[in-house]
Amino acid sequence: xxxxxxxxxxxxxxxxxxxxxxKYSEFKRTVSVFFGRPLPVVGxxxxxIFIIITIFGPWMAxxxxxxxxxxxxxxxxxxxxLLGTDEIGRDTLSRLIFGARTSxxxxxxxxxxxxxxxxxxxxxxxxxxxxxxHIIMRITDGLMAFPSIILALLIAGxxxxxxxxxxxxxxxxxxxxxxxxxxxxAMSIRENEYVMAARxxxxxxxxxxxxxxxxxCFAPILVMMTMGIGAxxxxxxxxSFLGVGITPPTPVWGRMVNDGxxxxxxxxxxxxxxxxxxxxxxxxxxxMGDGLRDALDPRLRGVI
Amino acid sequence: MVGYIIRRVFMGLIVIIIVTILVFLLIRLLxxxxxxxxxxxxxxxxxxxxxxxxAELQARFGLDVPLPMQYINWIADMFRGDFGESIxxxxxxxxxxxxxxxxxxxxxxxxxxxxxxxGIGFGIICALRRGTWLDTVLTFLANIGITIPSFWAAILLxxxxxxxxxWLPIAGYTSPFDDFWLNTRQIILPIFCxxxxxxxxxxxxxxxxxxxxxxxxYIRTAWAKGLKERVIVLRHTIKNGLIPLIANMGFLVAGLxxxxxxxxxxxxxxxxxxxLTTALLGQDYMIVQxxxxxxxxxxxxxxIAVDISYGWLDxxxxxx
Numbered sequence: 001x002x003x004x005x006x007x008x009x010x011x012x013x014x015x016x017x018x019x020x021x022x023k024y025s026e027f028k029r030t031v032s033v034f035f036g037r038p039l040p041v042v043g044x045x046x047x048x049i050f051i052i053i054t055i056f057g058p059w060m061a062x063x064x065x066x067x068x069x070x071x072x073x074x075x076x077x078x079x080x081x082l083l084g085t086d087e088i089g090r091d092t093l094s095r096l097i098f099g100a101r102t103s104x105x106x107x108x109x110x111x112x113x114x115x116x117x118x119x120x121x122x123x124x125x126x127x128x129x130x131x132x133x134h135i136i137m138r139i140t141d142g143l144m145a146f147p148s149i150i151l152a153l154l155i156a157g158x159x160x161x162x163x164x165x166x167x168x169x170x171x172x173x174x175x176x177x178x179x180x181x182x183x184x185x186a187m188s189i190r191e192n193e194y195v196m197a198a199r200x201x202x203x204x205x206x207x208x209x210x211x212x213x214x215x216x217c218f219a220p221i222l223v224m225m226t227m228g229i230g231a232x233x234x235x236x237x238x239x240s241f242l243g244v245g246i247t248p249p250t251p252v253w254g255r256m257v258n259d260g261x262x263x264x265x266x267x268x269x270x271x272x273x274x275x276x277x278x279x280x281x282x283x284x285x286x287x288m289g290d291g292l293r294d295a296l297d298p299r300l301r302g303v304i
Numbered sequence: 305m306v307g308y309i310i311r312r313v314f315m316g317l318i319v320i321i322i323v324t325i326l327v328f329l330l331i332r333l334l335x336x337x338x339x340x341x342x343x344x345x346x347x348x349x350x351x352x353x354x355x356x357x358x359a360e361l362q363a364r365f366g367l368d369v370p371l372p373m374q375y376i377n378w379i380a381d382m383f384r385g386d387f388g389e390s391i392x393x394x395x396x397x398x399x400x401x402x403x404x405x406x407x408x409x410x411x412x413x414x415x416x417x418x419x420x421x422x423g424i425g426f427g428i429i430c431a432l433r434r435g436t437w438l439d440t441v442l443t444f445l446a447n448i449g450i451t452i453p454s455f456w457a458a459i460l461l462x463x464x465x466x467x468x469x470x471w472l473p474i475a476g477y478t479s480p481f482d483d484f485w486l487n488t489r490q491i492i493l494p495i496f497c498x499x500x501x502x503x504x505x506x507x508x509x510x511x512x513x514x515x516x517x518x519x520x521x522y523i524r525t526a527w528a529k530g531l532k533e534r535v536i537v538l539r540h541t542i543k544n545g546l547i548p549l550i551a552n553m554g555f556l557v558a559g560l561x562x563x564x565x566x567x568x569x570x571x572x573x574x575x576x577x578x579x580l581t582t583a584l585l586g587q588d589y590m591i592v593q594x595x596x597x598x599x600x601x602x603x604x605x606x607x608i609a610v611d612i613s614y615g616w617l618d619x620x621x622x623x624x
Contacts, residue, residue: 150600257456
């Protein structure tokens with residue numbers, strides 16, 4: 001990094017000269033880079049609020065999200081209904097709060113399953129030669145050729161909506177990038193001297209995978225998981241917006257936007273509020289992912 | 305270079321073959337029998353489980369042979385230009401796609417140009433004015449742009465420019481050959497919403513690539529030689545900094561086709577995206593498999609073109 005004048009270079013100098021006795025901590029450095037810039041912190045705060053809402057939602061929501069009240073339909077925002085009500089009198093704010101639970105639940109479940117499968121297949125592909133390697137990688141290429149929304153739409157549409165099918169559809173769409181990142185990282189790390197040293201010492205292949213290679217894939221996969229939760233929430237909103245997502249009356253943000261669209265002229269808050277919620281949450285996960293990548297990726301130190 | 309091109313085209317063809325298998329298997333192996341649906345839709349409810357009728361239909365759609373044979377027949381039919389017949393619309397699928405693909409391509413091509421020119425422009429401005437308020441504002445907008453749901457952006461713009469200000473129509477599509485001015489007014493909002501993600505990601509990528517190049521030794525050498533700022537920026541920084549942008553073009557094309565599913569439905573535009581959505585909701589499987597395949601094949605061709613131009617611009621790529 002000759003000639004760069006970013007914050008990384010002076011940081012390294014001070015660690016060496018000014019505080020020689022303190023042990024250099026990679027964790028502390030990562031944390032300080034992450035919290036050193038505003039956007040990742042904003043992202044973290046948004047995610048924190050989002051999680052609080054999903055946990056304490058039932059106590060925070062002023063009304064039952066699926067309870068109809070036809071006498072008070074399409075009410076404008078007021079002190080009794082802070083965000084108004086929809087065409088059958090359901091409280092928008094309460095539906096928004098319960099919709100957060102569905103979003104986060106789907107995001108976490110989909111990313112957990114797809115990352116586990118993706119890491120497994122990625123390591124298998126990186127560790128095998130010949131037919132198995134090519135089969136896994138070519139199917140990955142094939143899946144990557146689909147725009148993720150079209151793949152999810154295809155599977156969810158063919159299976160029919162519902163929570164379980166939406167999770168399956170989104171999971172399939174998220175596996176391919178994890179396979180590619182894991183196998184790519186694993187194959188490049190395998191060329192390093194310390195892996196060769198371990199091999200020379202007679203460490204078994206499986207052990208090398210688990211103790212040398214997997215920990216080094218941790219950073220890119222963590223970044224991908226963080227951003228993946230945001231991408232999943234966005235894709236789920238797109239699916240339910242198109243009408244192939246979670247079945248009503250469960251409140252989901254995408255469908256709320258679509259339902260409210262018909263009343264855009266008279267009650268714009270019906271479709272604006274859930275859309276804003278999707279955007280804020282996805283923004284939060286993306287910014288946190290960005291921050292994590294900058295903090296964890298040594299190559300970017302000092303550049304950004 | 306020739307060897308590289310042959311390798312890439314070969315890889316692309318393999319991807320397309322795998323995609324055809326995936327689409328074929330997805331439609332055949334998932335639950336829900338298209339023929340039973342067809343019978344139901346044809347109002348044969350009382351004879352729903354009549355085996356003779358089912359067998360007759362199976363023979364008509366070529367579903368009475370083993371799965372691998374069905375696949376081969378399907379591919380062979382496609383090479384003859386026969387994509388099957390739509391169950392709901394009672395028309396050949398090739399004709400339906402032939403009518404709608406030009407609309408989607410029209411939107412996608414203008415969207416791609418818009419996202420590339422404006423996105424790269426913003427990225428360059430940010431990199432050259434790094435740390436100023438302009439950089440902060442544009443970077444923030446780009447971060448919003450990559451996270452905003454396209455359907456929500458569309459609804460915001462429809463509300464503002466369509467309903468409140470009344471400047472632009474909120475839905476529909478007229479052929480530019482019939483009424484060019486009306487067509488232009490109709491496609492402004494859809495194209496903006498379609499290209500928003502690509503524009504924002506281009507801007508972010510341009511900014512970071514340019515900043516990486518600015519830190520290189522040869523740029524310092526160029527300054528030390530006393531070159532004019534204009535020459536350093538145009539000839540050395542931008543030219544090298546934009547090479548990774550070529551790789552992003554593949555994602556851009558995929559994003560435009562993927563976005564067309566939502567945007568065409570929302571703006572009521574008769575393109576392939578809306579055709580796919582309505583066919584899926586109406587369980588019109590012939591259309592679903594043909595239109596999915598067409599889109600993914602076009603994306604794969606775009607990726608091959610991207611890879612080849614990338615290898616042409618950056619010789620290091622050719623020898624991987």
